[in-house]
Amino acid sequence: MVDTEPAAIDVEGLRMRYGSVDVLRGVTFRAGRGEVVALLGPNGAGKTTTIEILEGFRTRSAGRAEVLGVDPAHADERWRARIGVVLQSWRDHGKWRVRELLVHLSRYYAPYATPERPRPWDADALIRAVGLTEQAGKKVRTLSGGQRRRLDVAIGLVGGPELLFVDEPTAGLDPRARLDFHALVRRLADEHRITVLITTHDLAEAEKLAHRILVLSGGRIVADGTAAELARRMAGEDEVRWTLDGERFAVSTPESTAFVRELFARHGAAVAELEVRRTSLEDTYMALVREQEQGAAR
Amino acid sequence: MNTAAGRAGWSRGAIEFRQSFTNGADLTAHLLWPVLMLVALWFLRDREFGDSGLALGTLALPGILGMNVAMGMVSMSQHLTADREDGTLLRARATPDGVRGYLVGKVVSVGGGLLADLAILMVPGALLIEGMRVDGASSGLTLGWVLVLGLVATLPAGAALGSLFASTRSQGLVQLLVLGVISISGVFYPVTSLPDWLQGVAQVFPIYWLGLGMRSALLPDAAAAVEIGGSWRHLETAGALGLWAVAGLVVAPLVLRRMARRESGSTMAVRRERALQRVG
Numbered sequence: 260m261v262d263t264e265p266a267a268i269d270v271e272g273l274r275m276r277y278g279s280v281d282v283l284r285g286v287t288f289r290a291g292r293g294e295v296v297a298l299l300g301p302n303g304a305g306k307t308t309t310i311e312i313l314e315g316f317r318t319r320s321a322g323r324a325e326v327l328g329v330d331p332a333h334a335d336e337r338w339r340a341r342i343g344v345v346l347q348s349w350r351d352h353g354k355w356r357v358r359e360l361l362v363h364l365s366r367y368y369a370p371y372a373t374p375e376r377p378r379p380w381d382a383d384a385l386i387r388a389v390g391l392t393e394q395a396g397k398k399v400r401t402l403s404g405g406q407r408r409r410l411d412v413a414i415g416l417v418g419g420p421e422l423l424f425v426d427e428p429t430a431g432l433d434p435r436a437r438l439d440f441h442a443l444v445r446r447l448a449d450e451h452r453i454t455v456l457i458t459t460h461d462l463a464e465a466e467k468l469a470h471r472i473l474v475l476s477g478g479r480i481v482a483d484g485t486a487a488e489l490a491r492r493m494a495g496e497d498e499v500r501w502t503l504d505g506e507r508f509a510v511s512t513p514e515s516t517a518f519v520r521e522l523f524a525r526h527g528a529a530v531a532e533l534e535v536r537r538t539s540l541e542d543t544y545m546a547l548v549r550e551q552e553q554g555a556a557r
Numbered sequence: 558m559n560t561a562a563g564r565a566g567w568s569r570g571a572i573e574f575r576q577s578f579t580n581g582a583d584l585t586a587h588l589l590w591p592v593l594m595l596v597a598l599w600f601l602r603d604r605e606f607g608d609s610g611l612a613l614g615t616l617a618l619p620g621i622l623g624m625n626v627a628m629g630m631v632s633m634s635q636h637l638t639a640d641r642e643d644g645t646l647l648r649a650r651a652t653p654d655g656v657r658g659y660l661v662g663k664v665v666s667v668g669g670g671l672l673a674d675l676a677i678l679m680v681p682g683a684l685l686i687e688g689m690r691v692d693g694a695s696s697g698l699t700l701g702w703v704l705v706l707g708l709v710a711t712l713p714a715g716a717a718l719g720s721l722f723a724s725t726r727s728q729g730l731v732q733l734l735v736l737g738v739i740s741i742s743g744v745f746y747p748v749t750s751l752p753d754w755l756q757g758v759a760q761v762f763p764i765y766w767l768g769l770g771m772r773s774a775l776l777p778d779a780a781a782a783v784e785i786g787g788s789w790r791h792l793e794t795a796g797a798l799g800l801w802a803v804a805g806l807v808v809a810p811l812v813l814r815r816m817a818r819r820e821s822g823s824t825m826a827v828r829r830e831r832a833l834q835r836v837g
Contacts, residue, residue: 307823316650316821340653347822351644354576362574364563367652418653426822 265328266314267292267422267454273322275308275478279449282308284478285322290471292421293452295445297459297469301548304475306458307426313456314344314424327422340371343420343453345411347427353400357391357410358382360399361417368418378419389413389443405436412443416453423448426458429464441467462544474544476551490540500534562654563661570665571835577670587670591678595685596622597745606747609783610777613746615688616783617706619775620744622675622682626707630673630715630763631735636663637719638728642828647820656817663716668708675704696774703770703794710763710798713805720809720816730773738762743769747783756785766797 268290275283282305290296311317312324315331315338324331328337346347352360365379372378386395387410394402402410408428415423425444431435445468448455459465465472465503466486472483474489482489497515501508503526512518515535577583598621602614640646640659649655705707722731739757741746742765748756759765772780773789781789 307826312822314651314821336653339651344651346644346647346651347826349639351648353643354580355572359572363565363569364648364652366568367562367654367658370561371653414648487587526700 264327266288266290266325267294267327268296268456269314269323269325270309273309273312273324274320275305275317276320277290279470281476283319283322286475286478288473288480288483290454290456292454293448294471295448295457295469296442297457297465297472298475299459299462299465299472300475302460304460304548305478306460310426310456310458314342325487337371340368340418341376341421343415343418343423343424345415345425345428347430353398355399356396357399357402358386358395361386361413363412364414365417365446371418376421379417380419382417385413385417386387388447390439403436405432405439407441408432408436409443410426410445412440416447417461422454422456425455427458427460429459429461437464438475444468449471462541466540474547476548479551481547481551486540490538490543497511497538498536500532500536501530524556562658564617565654566658566661567665568569569662570669573662573666574669574673577666578673587674587677590625591674591681594678595681597679597778598682598686601745603643606783609780611783612686614686615776616747616772616780617745618679618682618686619771620742620768622679622775623703623769623771624739624742624744624764625674625678625706626671626704626767626771627711627739627762627764629667629708630711630718631732632717633663633667633712633720634669634731635728635817636667636724637716638722638725641719641816641820642725644825646817647822647825650817650820655728660813667715668712669797672704688777699770699774699791703767703774703798706795707763707767707770708797709731711767713732713809714763714801715805717757717805717809717812720812729755730789734762738764749783749785760785760797763801766794770798777821826832 266289268288270289271287273283273286274281286309288303289294298309299437300306308317312319313326313331315326315334318332326334327338327341333337355363361382365382368379372432383515386392389412391406391409391413394406399410399507412425424433428444429440432440441464444455444457447453457465457468457537459468469486471483471485472489482492484492496511499510499512499518499522501516501522510518517538519533519535522533578587598614598618601617604613605611606613606616614731637646640663646656646659649659652658718731719728722728738759741751741759742762743751743759744764748759748765751759769784769790772784773791773794778789781787784790
């Protein structure tokens with residue numbers, strides 16, 4: 260996909276240092292318009308720091324950052340109106356009613372409407388889209404965890420953003436609410452061509468949600484590509500297990516198919532309990548992160 | 558641009574004001590204090606202060622009203638701390654012009670709440686206590702400017718306090734300090750019965766001046782005899798409250814901006830962890 264528009268996010272050599280600790284040591288990546296990108300990494304890898312710098316909530320130590328063509332450290336309210344942030348909320352606005360809160364927050368965006376981008380979005384349509392119609396008149400604090408998350412998404416979208424930041428979206432959600440949430444984000448991104456940057460420590464989630472995955476580890480982007488590309492690039496060895504005359508064997512090999520053919524050619528029917536386990540993306544991801552951490556420790 | 562945020566702020570304030578009168582906990586907070594004060598006034602209504610011919614209850618009611626206005630400082634400060642802790646302020650920061658709207662809303666809801674509390678106390682108080690001077694124009698005028706100046710003197714200062722004292726726990730300290738100041742500000746008992754140096758301390762804070770202003774609006778002129786210098790000292794009242802107002806209006810935006818800049822998802826998360834540990 261060749262995109263002639265400038266990138267939604269363009270980051271180069273981003274560094275963040277707290278005291279003597281380097282949290283980010285040169286993060287570089289781009290996200291095109293309309294792309295859903297997952298920033299994947301273990302806890303403490305610097306995902307939240309990265310996203311907070313891009314949201315304009317935190318000042319970087321060094322490097323270049325452009326979000327929608329503007330440096331977030333010096334961005335104004337006009338830029339703020341083009342960004343949606345889904346906060347890891349807790350209990351803010353608990354006394355407010357769902358619709359009341361959404362309508363209220365939408366009002367701030369009206370002065371920033373442009374012919375191409377009508378702002379804000381209609382609160383009722385949004386409530387329908389995130390499936391909270393029945394809860395529209397309820398107080399926010401009475402919502403379940405999943406409903407609250409969906410309200411957070413609605414709040415992030417109410418200004419008609421061109422770019423949406425979502426930090427650890429499904430932490431603390433049950434599997435059902437998680438699936439609903441994934442579907443919601445995918446659908447919204449597809450329908451409205453919003454660029455989405457999501458942070459997660461869950462590989463399965465990144466795989467399901469994102470067009471592209473960035474693996475952040477040790478303060479650097481260590482891999483960048485689609486799930487399939489990552490699996491191919493990081494392809495490790497498959498594991499083959501079998502028994503021969505009651506004795507157990509296990510071998511790791513990059514060419515499991517050829518290995519098994521050879522195995523049968525040599526031993527024929529004596530081979531039993533054959534098991535071939537292909538390296539999952541999970542395994543390669545874990546290997547990648549472990550490698551990085553050991554490298555950093557050395 | 559700013560007019561939309563201003564209007565949103567007003568409606569935010571109106572919504573929060575309504576909320577505070579439609580849920581049990583907040584309603585109790587609104588009513589508890591006035592009821593306690595009215596009970597205290599009832600017992601003070603026949604006790605005379607020295608040989609001034611004035612009942613203590615008569616002297617105390619305006620003082621309590623003035624103190625209530627000054628308590629706006631505490632409630633503003635508490636609101637800010639709570640809103641920071643639960644993420645309301647971060648939400649405002651993520652919205653264009655949101656912090657401005659938030660502040661307008663806070664002033665409207667806290668200021669409105671104060672005025673409502675004032676009415677809740679003043680109306681039954683005036684019926685209960687004899688010797689109040691309610692002679693329309695002039696007392697209304699005095700009441701008006703003392704109230705407005707008092708709110709401008711205390712609300713921004715309260716917002717500044719709220720940004721400086723970050724945790725709910727340190728808010729307890731603020732409250733303790735304010736209670737200390739109240740006890741020396743001549744609210745329940747004329748300040749002239751205190752030692753000179755304490756009178757000096759009391760005159761640094763707006764609580765004394767608000768009480769004095771209220772007494773000057775609601776009591777007959779003869780009651781000025783028990784005040785410092787035997788006068789209502791309107792000029793000094795305006796001056797002292799004016800100084801607090803200017804200081805608050807200068808300092809509050811600075812510390813508020815600094816505080817808002819520091820808000821982010823991870824600082825929220827840290828606070829959440831801490832608070833959950835406290836609960837669990």
